[in-house]
Amino acid sequence: MSLLLILAGAALVAVAMSNRVPRLTASAAPQLVRARLTEAGRATLTAVGGSALIIAFFLALSGV
Numbered sequence: 828m829s830l831l832l833i834l835a836g837a838a839l840v841a842v843a844m845s846n847r848v849p850r851l852t853a854s855a856a857p858q859l860v861r862a863r864l865t866e867a868g869r870a871t872l873t874a875v876g877g878s879a880l881i882i883a884f885f886l887a888l889s890g891v
Contacts, residue, residue: 839879846862
């Protein structure tokens with residue numbers, strides 16, 4: 828559970844910080860394209876991703 832929350836939180840924060848998302852093409856090579864996030868969208872992704880990382884930290888401390 829903690830590992831999934833860490834991966835999800837890190838992905839959300841990375842998208843918010845870089846403003847880029849991977850896109851799969853026909854050749855199956857991922858390309859980074861612009862995410863077109865507003866400031867509110869970036870703030871939301873950062874808050875949700877950071878919260879997931881904090882929850883994962885406390886779950887790992889508790890042994891779950």
